[in-house]
Structures are given as structure tokens and as C-alpha cells.
Amino acid sequence: MAAHLSxxxxxxxxxxxxxxxxxxGFWIFILSDITMFSGLFAAFAVxxxxxxxxxxxxxVINLYHVFIETMFLLVSSYACGLGALSAERQQRxxxxxxxxxxxxxxxxxxxxxxSDFSDMARMGAAPTRSAFLSAFFLLVGMHGTRxxxxxxxxxxxxxxxxxxxxxxxxxxxxxCFSLFWHALDMIWVGVLTLVYLIGAR
Amino acid sequence: xxxDNRLYDRTPGVEDHESTASVESYTAGLALAILLTIVSxxxxxxNLLWPPGVVxxxxxxxxxxxxxHLVFFLHVSIGSDIxxxxxxxxxxxxxxxxxxxxxxxxxxxxxxxxxxxxxxPLPPLAHSxxxxxxxxxxxxxxxxxxxxxxxxxxxxx
Numbered sequence: 001m002a003a004h005l006s007x008x009x010x011x012x013x014x015x016x017x018x019x020x021x022x023x024x025g026f027w028i029f030i031l032s033d034i035t036m037f038s039g040l041f042a043a044f045a046v047x048x049x050x051x052x053x054x055x056x057x058x059x060v061i062n063l064y065h066v067f068i069e070t071m072f073l074l075v076s077s078y079a080c081g082l083g084a085l086s087a088e089r090q091q092r093x094x095x096x097x098x099x100x101x102x103x104x105x106x107x108x109x110x111x112x113x114x115s116d117f118s119d120m121a122r123m124g125a126a127p128t129r130s131a132f133l134s135a136f137f138l139l140v141g142m143h144g145t146r147x148x149x150x151x152x153x154x155x156x157x158x159x160x161x162x163x164x165x166x167x168x169x170x171x172x173x174x175x176c177f178s179l180f181w182h183a184l185d186m187i188w189v190g191v192l193t194l195v196y197l198i199g200a201r
Numbered sequence: 202x203x204x205d206n207r208l209y210d211r212t213p214g215v216e217d218h219e220s221t222a223s224v225e226s227y228t229a230g231l232a233l234a235i236l237l238t239i240v241s242x243x244x245x246x247x248n249l250l251w252p253p254g255v256v257x258x259x260x261x262x263x264x265x266x267x268x269x270h271l272v273f274f275l276h277v278s279i280g281s282d283i284x285x286x287x288x289x290x291x292x293x294x295x296x297x298x299x300x301x302x303x304x305x306x307x308x309x310x311x312x313x314x315x316x317x318x319x320x321x322p323l324p325p326l327a328h329s330x331x332x333x334x335x336x337x338x339x340x341x342x343x344x345x346x347x348x349x350x351x352x353x354x355x356x357x358x
Contacts, residue, residue: 078227078231082227193260
């Protein structure tokens with residue numbers, strides 16, 4: 001028994017598989033990203049009433065659009081999850097269908113967000129107008145930047161699946177992408193609640 | 202050997218071989234997330250909730266929504282390895298501390314506890330019959346020579 005256990009103990013001290021190490025590192029990246037966002041959330045919470053007699057949240061926010069954006073992002077996350085499942089089961093065509101769906105919904109989210117931003121800028125609610133708007137554009141824009149990066153990454157992953165197939169190392173990258181995309185959705189829950197639902201009351 | 206390595210080599214959110222992810226779990230997550238989103242919008246736009254309670258209510262709903270995302274989309278659950286490992290280590294540490302208070306063990310023991318906690322593997326759920334039982338016996342008896350012999354690699358280091 002002791003010999004059996006000791007051999008296991010020695011084995012365990014060997015380095016973990018690359019997939020495990022990469023996924024663990026990516027979790028640490030996600031946590032650091034959330035830490036950065038917590039700073040932006042705090043800045044927004046402090047500055048949300050500093051409107052410098054400019055437009056307030058209630059005046060510039062279109063909650064109907066925000067609801068649509070939230071739905072786009074949620075269903076995009078769902079499609080991403082189903083895509084990850086099909087990739088795990090080596091169903092390439094199915095994965096690509098879900099990846100395209102993820103991409104289209106993410107792009108639709110971004111389209112609504114950018115058109116809302118440009119409407120706000122036209123109404124005179126630009127980031128330079130007040131501390132509230134600076135914090136607003138910084139926080140929401142940072143999330144939008146992450147979505148843009150995610151979309152580029154997803155397009156790159158789709159190309160890899162088309163040309164390389166669902167090889168183990170491609171699967172590892174897909175796993176990281178799924179973590180990234182779901183984490184973005186979680187950050188959006190915070191943005192939705194703090195900036196939009198509480199900010200536009 | 203392969204199975205053992207898989208049991209230990211896991212990251213939160215990674216289902217290598219006993220995947221909890223399924224179409225059903227993603228669909229349940231989506232349904233719950235949409236429901237919570239709609240409730241959040243309703244609470245913020247109507248007087249369903251007592252007005253001073255709206256902001257705390259929205260925060261609670263947001264936390265619930267983040268929980269739904271963690272469990273159904275990222276598969277970090279109370280059954281996941283990281284949570285189980287955490288509770289298990291906390292349990293071990295408190296057992297050792299209790300024993301220290303009762304018997305006033307010397308410093309050597311303290312040093313050994315640190316080493317012990319860092320090196321002892323988590324008893325796997327499926328294979329608790331072999332290594333889990335062995336570790337439990339070591340826990341209960343408090344026999345350190347016996348425990349040390351389980352990990353000659355640690356002793357050499």
C-alpha cells in the first residue's frame with residue numbers, strides 16, 4: 001500500500017498537462033480582468049451623479065435598446081456553450097454553425113451599443129461633457145472593447161477549426177475563448193445593473 | 202494511472218472527462234438568465250418592489266444572475282474541485298489546530314502540518330476507497346511516522 005501511494009505521490013509532482021496549466025492561467029487572467037473592472041465600477045459609482053448640469057443617465061439611456069443588447073449577449077453566450085459542446089464531441093460543422101451564431105449575436109450587440117453611443121454623442125452627451133459621462137463611456141466602452149477583441153478572436157478560432165480541424169491544441173484555445181466569452185457576459189450583468197438599471201432610475 | 206491523473210489534473214471550469222456540461226444545463230442557464238433579466242427590468246421600471254428596496258433588490262438579482270452564469274455556463278459549482286478542495290483543506294487545518302490546542306505539540310509538528318497540508322492530495326470522490334481511507338486513518342490516529350512514510354518524496358525534499 002505504501003509503495004503504491006508513494007509512486008502516486010511522485011507522479012503527482014510531475015508538471016500538469018499543458019491544457020490544465022493554460023486553462024488555469026486563463027482563469028487568473030479573467031480574475032485580473034474582473035479586478036480591473038471593479039475599479040471602473042467603483043469610479044462610475046462615485047461619479048454617477050457628477051453630471052456638471054449636463055445630461056443625466058435617465059435622459060440619455062434607452063432601456064429598450066439595453067434590453068435587446070442583453071438578450072443578444074445572453075443568447076450569444078448560450079450559442080458559445082453549445083459550440084463548445086459540439087467541439088468536444090468532434091462535430092465540426094455543428095461547431096461552426098454555433099460559432100457563426102455566437103459571432104452574429106455578438107456583432108449585433110456591438111452594433112446596437114455603437115449606434116447608441118453615436119446617438120448620445122449627437123445629443124451632446126460626449127465623454128468630455130461631464131465626469132458621469134467620462135466614467136460611463138470608460139466602463140461601458142471597456143466592456144465593448146472586450147467584445148470587439150472577442151469577436152476578432154472568434155473569427156480567428158473559426159479559421160483554425162476550418163483549416164486545422166478540432167485538434168487537441170485547437171480545443172484548448174476554444175476552451176479559453178469560451179471562458180472569455182462567458183466572463184464578458186458576467187461583467188455585462190454588473191454593467192446592466194449598476195449603469196443602466198440603477199443609473200437610469 | 203491515467204484515470205488518477207485526470208482526477209487530480211483539473212482546473213475549475215474544465216470538464217475533462219466527467220463533463221457536467223450538457224445542452225440541458227446550458228438551456229436551463231439561458232432560461233434562468235432571461236428570467237432574472239426580465240425580473241430586473243420589471244423591478245427597476247415598476248413599483249412592484251417597495252421603492253427603497255429597489256436598489257438592494259437589483260443587486261441581489263445581479264448576484265443571482267452571476268451565480269447562474271458561474272454554475273450553468275462556466276460550470277463552477279459547489280461540486281467543483283476547487284470548492285471541494287478548499288473545504289477539505291479548511292477541514293484539515295481546523296482538525297490540526299484543534300489537536301494542537303489539546304496537546305500543545307512542539308514546533309516540529311507545526312512545520313509538519315504545513316508540509317502535510319500542502320502535499321496531501323484531495324481524496325478523489327470516485328476512488329475514496331483506497332487513498333481516502335488511508336488518509337482518514339492517518340487523520341484520526343495522528344501518527345506522524347506512519348503519515349510520513351506515505352510520502353517518501355516529501356521527506357527527501
